Amino acid sequence: MPAQVPPEAQSIGRARGRLSASSLTTFVRCQKQWFLNYKIGLRGPLSPHQVMGIEVEDALCSLLMNRAPSVESADDLKNWVNSLIPEVAKACLSKGKAIFEQALWSKGDFEQSFSLQYIEQMLSNGISLQLEEVKACFEAGGGINEFEVPAPCFEMPPHYAMPNKANSKLKWPNNPHQFSDQITWSDAWEIA
DSSP states (O other): OOOOOOOTTSOOOTTOOOOOHHHHHHHHHOHHHHIIIIIIOOOOOBOHHHHHHHHHHHHHHHHHTSOOOOOSSHHHHHHHHHHHHHHHHHHHHHHHHHHHHHOSSBOSOHHHHOOHHHHHHHHHHHHHHHHHHHHHHHHTTOOOOOOSSOOOOTTSOOOOSSGGGSOTTOOOOOOOOOOOSSOOHHHHHHHO
């Protein structure tokens, strides 16, 4: 894959060109397509699946960023998170449809490819995987939190790798989770 070294007089700076996984995959698949996409800027048509892949991933992440309430069982936790899915799926579908309709060049039928029920099912499947981890964590009795960077949560400020570069005028909620002496389902959700 062609790589360029900047001239001596120019510094690389913070926004130097990095190889992304998608650009490498494109290069390996077809060097001409890589050249047209990443050097000239010509892209192919946008498909509904390209848009919704990103939107469903964002929707699932937003579900995972919710702080679990105090519940008595795995079923209560599952019922709580499943109650959030319809609203998140509806917003995900409408945002994805708007992005697809605003694309200059698109290919495919959005309505035929995606429905609210399909999005809800994808989110439910993702949550099922998370709940398996939560259950395993609960059964193991929790464990040592080995990560220095906290997991993202709507009730915590974001972690900045370079805090002095962040906008200091923004105010974020800061409600850290209080872990119990004995593992609870909300503790397991937080850890998993």
